[in-house]
Amino acid sequence: MSASPTASAAPLLAARGLHLSHGATPALRGASLTVSAGETVAVTGPSGSGKSSLLHCMSGILRPDSGEVRLDGERLDTLPEERRSALRRTEFGIVFQFGQLVPELTALDNTALPLLLGGARRKEAQETAGAWLERFGVRGQAGLRPGEMSGGQAQRVALARALVTGPRAVFADEPTGALDSLAAEQVMTALVHAVRESGTALLLVTHDARTAAFAEREVTVLDGTVHDPSGRSGPPAAASATGGAAARRTGEDA
Amino acid sequence: MSTSHVLLGLLAAGPSHGYDLKRRHDERFPQARPLAYGQVYSTLQRMVRDGLAEVEGSESDGGPERTTYRRTEEGARTLHRWLAEVAPPAPFVANEIFTKVVVALLSGADRAGGAGRQGGDDAPAPDPAAYLHAQRAAHMARMRELTAVKTAPGADLSTVLSADYALSHLDADLRWMADAAQRLDALAQEVQAP
Ligand SMILES: Nc1ncnc2c1ncn2[C@@H]1O[C@H](COP(=O)(O)OP(=O)(O)O)[C@@H](O)[C@H]1O
Ligand SMILES: [Mg+2]
Numbered sequence: 001m002s003a004s005p006t007a008s009a010a011p012l013l014a015a016r017g018l019h020l021s022h023g024a025t026p027a028l029r030g031a032s033l034t035v036s037a038g039e040t041v042a043v044t045g046p047s048g049s050g051k052s053s054l055l056h057c058m059s060g061i062l063r064p065d066s067g068e069v070r071l072d073g074e075r076l077d078t079l080p081e082e083r084r085s086a087l088r089r090t091e092f093g094i095v096f097q098f099g100q101l102v103p104e105l106t107a108l109d110n111t112a113l114p115l116l117l118g119g120a121r122r123k124e125a126q127e128t129a130g131a132w133l134e135r136f137g138v139r140g141q142a143g144l145r146p147g148e149m150s151g152g153q154a155q156r157v158a159l160a161r162a163l164v165t166g167p168r169a170v171f172a173d174e175p176t177g178a179l180d181s182l183a184a185e186q187v188m189t190a191l192v193h194a195v196r197e198s199g200t201a202l203l204l205v206t207h208d209a210r211t212a213a214f215a216e217r218e219v220t221v222l223d224g225t226v227h228d229p230s231g232r233s234g235p236p237a238a239a240s241a242t243g244g245a246a247a248r249r250t251g252e253d254a
Numbered sequence: 255m256s257t258s259h260v261l262l263g264l265l266a267a268g269p270s271h272g273y274d275l276k277r278r279h280d281e282r283f284p285q286a287r288p289l290a291y292g293q294v295y296s297t298l299q300r301m302v303r304d305g306l307a308e309v310e311g312s313e314s315d316g317g318p319e320r321t322t323y324r325r326t327e328e329g330a331r332t333l334h335r336w337l338a339e340v341a342p343p344a345p346f347v348a349n350e351i352f353t354k355v356v357v358a359l360l361s362g363a364d365r366a367g368g369a370g371r372q373g374g375d376d377a378p379a380p381d382p383a384a385y386l387h388a389q390r391a392a393h394m395a396r397m398r399e400l401t402a403v404k405t406a407p408g409a410d411l412s413t414v415l416s417a418d419y420a421l422s423h424l425d426a427d428l429r430w431m432a433d434a435a436q437r438l439d440a441l442a443q444e445v446q447a448p
Contacts, residue, residue: 046436189405209428210421213397214405229391 010073012037012168012201015058016234018067020050020224027053028064029224033233037168040195040202042212045221051205052173054221058203059092059171060084071168089114093162093170093200097177100158101146107133107157108142114165132160136190152183159191169201176211188214257289257297262306262325262333263357269310269324272298282356282445298323306332333361337380340388343396343424351389351427355434358382359445386435393424393431400424 013035020028027050035041035058043051056062058069060076069077071091076084088094101110111129116122133139136156138149146154155175162170175191176184192214195202206212219228226233260283264275272294280288301307306329310322325333337358341350358380403409404417434441 185405192405209394209397209425210401213394213401213421216398218391218394229387 010070011035012039012072013058013203014070014073015054016068016070018054018057018064018069020053020057020062020064022053027224028057028067030067031057031221031224031226032067033058033219033226033228035169035201035203038195038199038201039217040192040204040215042215042218043203043205043221043226044207044209044212044218047207049221050224051221053224054226055171055173055203055205059094059169060088061094089117090165091168093159093165093167095155095158095162095170095172095175097174098151098154101154101161103146106143106145107138107149107153107160110146110157111161111164114161118165129160129164132164133157135194136160137186150183151178152187155179155183155187156190159187159194163194163198163200166198167200169203170195171203173205174207175204176206176208181210184208184211257293258301258306259333259336260353260357261294261297261301262329263360265307265323265325265329266333266361269322271313271320271322273320282360283353286353301329305329333357334380337361337382338385338388340385340392343389343393343427344420351386351431352434354385355382355438355441356445358385359438359442362442362446383435383438386431386438390428390431393428397421397424 011034013033015031015033018028018031019026029050031050031054033041033043033054043054045051053062057064057077060069060079063077067077068075071087076087079087094100101107102113105113108126108129111132112120112122112125115125115128120128130139130142133142133156136159138153138156138160141149141153141157144153146157149157155178159170159172159175162172170191172191176187179187188211191202194200202215204211204215212218217230219226219230219233221227228234260279261275264270264278264282270278272291275298276289276291276294279286279294298307302309302323305326307323308326310324312319312321314320337354341354359382361380362382400417400421404414404421
């Protein structure tokens with residue numbers, strides 16, 4: 001597989017046997033997924049199968065009820081919230097379908113924000129942010145606020161912001177869900193080229209096969225468990241016993 | 255995909271004669287061209303020659319004499335091999351995928367019922383869900399190749415557009431397969447109803 005820049009033999013990210021409920025609704029039922037450094041993985045599955053819950057647990061946004069998440073072999077899920085939040089800022093970049101940019105800030109300030117929060121000086125933060133906007137083809141929109149941009153432009157700014165700190169992993173939840181197919185393709189091309197060049201891992205949640213085809217590997221979430229045809233994430237805990245029923249649901253959203 | 259595979263699937267329910275096979279084929283695959291009786295007859299002859307089927311006997315309920323055929327073990331193995339075989343993920347394979355799923359369900363009916371055990375019981379049971387999984391993986395692998403080709407730096411527009419054409423059709427196959435997978439249980443009931 002891809003050469004890890006770290007000496008550690010542990011995978012970059014490993015979730016094991018995650019269980020999570022939202023109130024009375026079970027969302028994850030023994031989900032396991034392993035992601036190596038620099039690897040791009042698509043997570044597909046029907047609506048409500050638990051894709052977003054998995055991404056939230058693996059990125060440390062949510063704490064699973066049980067099971068564990070490791071980053072470089074170290075427990076992430078047991079860290080206190082302020083440590084997880086610091087790790088999210090330095091090690092991870094996170095992109096959602098929409099709404100993650102600060103509406104009052106320009107594209108440049110939005111992109112520079114994670115660096116400023118990390119204590120960088122304003123001038124340097126803005127220079128780095130400008131370079132990332134350039135990479136994603138939205139340098140010309142640097143002075144615009146999110147409401148003044150098209151959906152595709154706002155998504156490119158969000159990606160620039162996700163990559164600006166040089167994270168080890170980018171988590172993207174339906175990043176092209178609100179875009180038409182041409183805009184989606186441009187955003188995905190820019191994202192995949194950027195993570196490949198910087199050796200950043202990508203966990204990409206999508207219901208769209210054409211988007212999933214940008215990743216090297218596909219895993220499918222069904223009823224809160226992960227089916228990984230590569231076998232690298234271990235057997236799907238609970239659902240493997242039921243065989244047919246879970247395996248029967250192959251694909252993604254219709 | 256060939257007529258013999260479909261006939262082998264229909265014979266899974268038990269021995270049958272040519273006219274009955276034709277009638278059941280035309281009923282089961284209403285979108286396909288109806289089988290010509292001559293084609294059924296010549297396919298059955300070929301299947302006997304190749305050891306996939308054998309003559310069970312003749313019957314005549316007052317009318318003309320009819321030869322009944324049964325599936326051999328070799329026939330069952332050949333069918334199960336074909337059912338598990340992933341189709342080359344070119345566009346427009348949905349029809350073959352659909353036929354395979356229906357034939358797998360037909361062929362699984364006699365096992366589910368337990369009755370009429372016949373040739374080929376040592377072959378693994380056809381598993382349309384597993385087949386759809388494998389077919390999805392093959393489609394996704396092809397889509398990854400096409401995506402890499404069209405997003406490579408310097409790809410010209412005609413390359414991009416021809417890759418897009420194939421990607422759209424593979425995507426349509428995948429959507430259809432996802433729906434089919436969700437509805438396998440209902441389809442099994444319909445196909446296996448006596
Ligand atoms: N905040 C929430 N409150 C209550 N239920 C939720 C919440 N978020 C998700 N769920 C439920 O948890 C299950 C998994 O949801 P989710 O992880 O969002 O799935 P996906 O991203 O695959 O659509 C679904 O049944 C969903 O309705
Ligand atoms: Mg979701």
